[in-house]
Each structure stands twice: as C-alpha cells, then as structure tokens.
Amino acid sequence: xxxxxxxxxxxxxxxxxxxxxxxxxxxxxxxxxxxxxxxxxxxxxxxxxxxxxxxxxxxxxxxxxxxxxxxxxxxxxxxxxxxxxxxxxxxxxxxxxxxxxxxxxxxxxxxxxxxxxxxxxxxxxxxxxxxxxxxxxxxxxxxxxxxxxxxxxxxxxxxxxxxxxxxxxxxxxxxxxxxxxxxxxxxxxxxxxxxxxxxxxxxxxxxxxxxxxxxxxxxxxxxxxxxxxxxxxxxxxxxxxxxxxxxxxxxxxxxxxxxxxxxxxxxxxxxxxxxxxxxxxxxxxxxxxxxxxxxxxxxxxxxxxxxxxxxxxxxxxxxxxxxxxxxxxxxxxxxxxxxxxxxxxxxxxxxxxxxxxxxxxxxxxxxxxxxxxxxxxxxxxxxxxxxxxxxxxxxxxxxxxxxxxxxxxxxxxxxxxxxxxxxxxxxxxxxxxxxxxxxx
Numbered sequence: 001x002x003x004x005x006x007x008x009x010x011x012x013x014x015x016x017x018x019x020x021x022x023x024x025x026x027x028x029x030x031x032x033x034x035x036x037x038x039x040x041x042x043x044x045x046x047x048x049x050x051x052x053x054x055x056x057x058x059x060x061x062x063x064x065x066x067x068x069x070x071x072x073x074x075x076x077x078x079x080x081x082x083x084x085x086x087x088x089x090x091x092x093x094x095x096x097x098x099x100x101x102x103x104x105x106x107x108x109x110x111x112x113x114x115x116x117x118x119x120x121x122x123x124x125x126x127x128x129x130x131x132x133x134x135x136x137x138x139x140x141x142x143x144x145x146x147x148x149x150x151x152x153x154x155x156x157x158x159x160x161x162x163x164x165x166x167x168x169x170x171x172x173x174x175x176x177x178x179x180x181x182x183x184x185x186x187x188x189x190x191x192x193x194x195x196x197x198x199x200x201x202x203x204x205x206x207x208x209x210x211x212x213x214x215x216x217x218x219x220x221x222x223x224x225x226x227x228x229x230x231x232x233x234x235x236x237x238x239x240x241x242x243x244x245x246x247x248x249x250x251x252x253x254x255x256x257x258x259x260x261x262x263x264x265x266x267x268x269x270x271x272x273x274x275x276x277x278x279x280x281x282x283x284x285x286x287x288x289x290x291x292x293x294x295x296x297x298x299x300x301x302x303x304x305x306x307x308x309x310x311x312x313x314x315x316x317x318x319x320x321x322x323x324x325x326x327x328x329x330x331x332x333x334x335x336x337x338x339x340x341x342x343x344x345x346x347x348x349x350x351x352x353x354x355x356x357x358x359x360x361x362x363x364x365x366x367x368x369x370x371x372x373x374x375x376x377x378x379x380x381x382x383x384x385x386x387x388x389x390x391x392x393x394x395x396x397x398x399x400x401x402x403x404x405x406x407x408x409x410x411x412x413x414x415x416x417x418x419x420x421x422x423x424x425x426x427x428x429x430x431x432x433x434x435x436x437x438x439x440x
Contacts, residue, residue, distance in 0.1 A: 037077035087117035090394035127197035163218035170207035187392030196265035224333035243272030303339025315346025320365025337405030
C-alpha cells in the first residue's frame with residue numbers, strides 16, 4: 001500500500017523580511033532562505049523581471065531601489081543578463097514611465113536590459129476560462145512560454161489594494177504582459193477570470209512583493225490624500241509559489257482568500273497553495289506586528305458639483321465605474337480639475353433623470369453609451385458630450401474627463417511636454433502599440 005505523503009511536505013513557505021535593516025540584506029534573505037539565487041537560474045542563466053510599472057504617479061509603482069537590489073543580487077549569483085519588462089497602463093506608454101520613475105537610470109547603472117513590451121509585436125493566445133483570445137507580447141511568448149524551461153521569471157509587484165481587483169500583487173501583475181487594447185474587453189465582472197486564466201497560462205518562478213509602503217483605498221492614491229492612503233510597511237514578501245505569496249500579501253493588508261476573486265479562482269486551478277493553514281510564514285512575528293486592515297474602496301473624493309448617474313445593472317466596479325471615479329479623484333485633487341458636469345455609467349439608469357440633464361456630460365462604458373449616447377449627443381451637442389466606449393478604455397476616459405474638468409492631458413505627465421513628445425516619437429518609431437490619450 002502506498003504511503004500517504006506527510007502533511008509537512010505539502011506545506012508551502014513564504015518569507016517576510018524587514019527592510020529597516022537594509023534593503024540589500026532583505027532581498028538576499030528572501031532568496032537565500034530558498035537556497036540562493038543561483039538555484040533558480042536556468043540553462044540560459046538569464047533573469048526576466050516583471051515590475052509593476054503601471055504609471056509614474058507617486059506610490060503606484062515598484063520601488064526602483066527594490067528593483068536595483070534585486071538586479072544586483074542576481075548579478076552576484078551569476079546571472080548572464082537581466083531583463084526588466086513592463087507594458088504600463090493604458091493612456092500611457094512604457095518608455096515614458098521608465099524615464100519618469102527612474103527605471104531607465106537603474107537599468108543603465110546595473111547593466112539590465114529594459115524591455116518596453118508595448119513596443120513588441122502582439123500575438124494571440126487562448127484563455128481557457130473565458131474561452132477567448134487575447135494579445136500578449138511576442139517577447140513574452142518567445143522567452144517565457146516557448147523557452148519556459150530555459151529562463152527564470154520573477155514577478156516584482158508592489159503591495160497595493162486595488163479599486164477594481166481588491167489587491168494587485170504578483171498574479172494581477174501579469175496583466176502587464178497583455179497588450180493595452182486587449183485589456184479593454186472583459187475589464188468588467190469577468191476581469192478576475194482573466195487574471196486567473198493568464199496565471200494558468202504562465203506562472204512566475206518566484207514572487208517578490210515590494211512592501212516598503214502599501215496603498216490603502218485603491219491603487220491610485222492622490223498625492224493630496226497620501227496621508228490617508230500610503231502606509232509605511234518596511235517589508236518584503238517572497239516565495240517560489242506566487243499564489244501562496246499573494247495570499248500572504250493579501251492577508252497582511254486585511255483580505256482573506258474569498259474576498260479576492262482572482263486568488264480564489266486561482267485556488268480552483270490547483271496551481272499553488274492557497275490554504276493559510278498550509279502556508280508556513282517565515283518570520284511570522286513580523287507579519288503579526290505589521291498586519292493592517294485596509295479597504296479597496298476609494299475615498300470618493302470628487303468635486304461636489306459632479307452628478308453621478310450609476311446604473312443598477314452592469315455598473316461594474318472592475319470597469320467603467322471605479323476606472324472613471326479614480327481618474328476623477330486624481331484630476332480633481334492633484335491637478336485642480338473642475339466639476340460642473342454629469343457622469344453616466346452602467347445600465348439601468350433612470351431615463352427621466354437622464355432627460356433632465358443639462359449642460360455637459362461624460363458617458364463611461366459601452367452600456368451607458370449604447371443606451372444614451374445618441375440621444376444626449378443630439379440634445380446637448382458634440383461640444384458638451386464626451387464618451388468612453390468599452391469596459392475600461394483608459395485613454396478615452398482620461399481624454400474625456402480631462403476635457404470636462406478643464407485640464408490638458410499633457411499636464412498629467414511627470415516629464416516636461418518636450419521630453420514627453422520626444423519619447424513618444426521614439427516609442428512610435430520602435431512600434432509602440434500603446435493606447436495613449438488623444439492629444440488633439
């Protein structure tokens with residue numbers, strides 16, 4: 001009779017390290033606990049790091065010094081090349097984000113190779129759960145799918161809550177492998193399944209979560225409200241099981257497995273450990289000492305003279321609703337944007353209330369556009385109506401809301417307009433497929 005495997009052999013380990021004693025030491029402690037970085041290098045001896053370079057606003061991206069120390073650590077372990085990959089959020093382009101965050105400087109100083117995934121070709125891959133194709137980077141397909149056994153793939157996200165996906169850790173971080181326009185479809189109630197499908201398609205070899213600071217109230221805290229949203233944690237979380245590492249990271253900021261839909265869906269795939277009772281947290285006292293109870297809900301800090309019309313059907317937090325509301329918060333608080341208009345989102349909006357709208361209006365998402373777009377254009381005129389079709393077209397949402405709030409989109413850039421234009425020209429010449437804000 002075959003022996004039952006002892007339960008201790010099914011235990012997965014996730015380690016927390018204290019960065020107050022030095023960032024280089026903390027990075028080293030994470031990997032050395034699991035046998036050292038050399039153990040993870042594969043035949044090519046190349047390292048592929050997927051950072052969370054969603055944008056260049058403060059507090060939203062992987063800390064550049066965490067990236068630097070991770071690169072230097074693997075250099076010391078004998079890595080041949082280190083690639084730093086990202087395809088930033090819509091309405092932006094990756095070359096600009098690398099410039100404004102300091103990632104380019106870090107890559108140059110350490111000899112790492114920056115990879116702007118939006119400047120690579122798009123190739124379709126099939127997602128089993130959604131039963132549809134999405135476009136991912138051809139670079140990712142070649143290096144991390146076709147040559148999977150040859151290369152070490154590290155996910156390096158930031159510890160954040162997320163207004164659309166509850167948290168954004170290593171599994172959510174993989175959404176940056178998808179080309180921007182392919183993210184718009186299903187950026188709704190089906191979003192979590194998309195994350196789980198991508199994880200089933202491609203699993204990082206290791207997850208290292210940057211917890212120097214964590215964000216409360218969503219993934220795009222305004223500088224104005226940083227005191228309410230940005231919490232120093234001084235911690236790194238790491239492990240070779242990305243699901244287990246994400247489960248621990250989510251628990252550290254107050255979210256159980258079933259509260260984070262994409263983590264629960266990943267549990268159902270059986271790829272990785274999700275049961276906290278079978279996850280051995282190394283340095284458990286550090287976890288208990290710094291545990292928080294965050295929320296992914298926004299502060300709902302908007303101009304008082306914006307009137308929101310939220311439908312009672314398909315007003316998805318994962319798409320048109322929280323996407324729109326977070327942009328409004330950012331433009332209002334960090335760029336002095338004005339109100340004085342209405343916003344429609346979702347299905348099931350009261351027709352009489354819409355008929356009473358006068359002045360200016362932004363229509364967010366295809367549901368509201370289909371129901372009221374034509375009628376409002378006819379009644380209010382093209383000058384007064386902006387629209388963002390799709391479930392989360394950030395470029396059109398940003399453009400429309402900037403117009404309504406009296407802000408030119410170039411003001412949102414952390415790099416001057418001349419430098420931004422030069423970087424955009426270079427990106428376009430290199431083939432960037434970024435879904436950027438229309439500037440004219």
